[in-house]
Amino acid sequence: MQAARDTAQGSIQAVLPGAVLRPVRSHAFEACVEQLATAIRLGVYPLGSTLPPERELAEQLHVSRATLREAMAALRQAGLVQTTRGRGGGTVVILKPPTPSARAAARTTPAQRAEWLDALAFRRIIEPGAAATVAASELSDEARRQLIAAHEEVDAATRAAHYRQSDSRFHLTIAALTGSSRVIDAVTSVQATVHEMLLAIPQLPTNIAHSDAQHTAVVQAILEGRPDAARRAMEQHCDDTAALLRGLLT
């Protein structure tokens, strides 16, 4: 009767139960703060832009306005946004992207490291997959414009502070072009973690040039409709970034 506890039926499935059940996300307040802060830091809402009205955001996040307002208050207190009342008012992003080297490579907990390595492994699957999917689909002119514009924006952002946000937006744009909300979710989550990691290490200009070349290869492969080439280019990009991060993390 003791053996029956571990899921009966063979040893194969003995590992699944522990792996499949994931923590339920409670605490709406914290979840809102995290999502909004991430969106701002990734540049989804750039410096100076106005967030949607509270009522609208609350509906998007499936949260009561009271809870959303608490999250807003936290963002305000953290210096990420500023709020003004009345018609035409709203909440404006005032966060200046931090300079990476400003923060030293803080000591990371084992759990933190595991989370980061997990994100890199997941990224190696999802981002190349997204690039291949977009390359295999028929892109509208509008879609092509968006991709090219996002790429040019990264190219133009030589200043390190803006480079990170442009880079995130570039990757998110590719995800958005798949049209799949699950893909967008996955890439957003991955980019948030990568962003966090990159803040912890100094940024080398050579890396930026290197990344730009790979971005260009990805965009070309997508525009020419070559899925395998797009996947390989993005895999190379992920591998290089991952090698850099893993090396500077130990």
Place this chain on the structure above:
Amino acid sequence: MQAARDTAQGSIQAVLPGAVLRPVRSHAFEACVEQLATAIRLGVYPLGSTLPPERELAEQLHVSRATLREAMAALRQAGLVQTTRGRGGGTVVILKPPTPSARAAARTTPAQRAEWLDALAFRRIIEPGAAATVAASELSDEARRQLIAAHEEVDAATRAAHYRQSDSRFHLTIAALTGSSRVIDAVTSVQATVHEMLLAIPQLPTNIAHSDAQHTAVVQAILEGRPDAARRAMEQHCDDTAALLRGLLT
């Protein structure tokens, strides 16, 4: 001042804000019910197996025991589990996997259909990616055993009712072998949706034979350490299933 509302800075990013923010998962009770019911239906906890004690499950799901118990009560009322008290007691799975053809292809809402198509697109990326990742990694003897056993189990399950659960466990096993919790989450979510879709359509024996051949190809490629072959085999498998489902869904 009106134009500034739509995220300032060019038209490219005008689409991102709406796409990136996702609903916050509140309502712990419903989330628990959904996760447990899914795990049971996918065969993570097979018929006759005992679930972990309430205190343990509550901790795994990051939920109070009171909330977990409410979820358990719902599962009990739905006829999925049975509970007995005292030492050696616990909650046992009593759900018999339903016969697919029993339920007619119910009318689906547009939102439902969109969700389903999204899941298929996501699956086409994540499952082949997971197969390639596993094939590229060095597998322990234990891991090889698990993979082979999971495959043989599907092979042996000719009865339709058990076939679905074996199939889900097979795909989940590959995900688990990547060692990445994000990959496991993604595949679990995708399998849950695919499972839901397959329940809505009759199952043809020819499809099972077809799938088995593809499963074999995936396993062989993984065991031989050929990532590209593993990816292609799994892509073929996903494409065939997706074509079938999309066809019978309109």
Place this chain on the structure above:
DNA sequence: GAAAATTGGTATGAACCCAGACCATTAACC
């Protein structure tokens, strides 16, 4: 300049969720 519309700010009662302690029942153990 007055009215209307849009936006953030505040208040309240109900429902939900949590942590912890304690009770009841049953199988395992000596």
Place this chain on the structure above:
DNA sequence: GGTTAATGGTCTGGGTTCATACCAATTTTC
């Protein structure tokens, strides 16, 4: 057979979240 341990069942007080109003400020519109 008696004791112990494991497990589900119950209770309570306090914090969170929700839905729904209504108030306040400010710009747009006429």
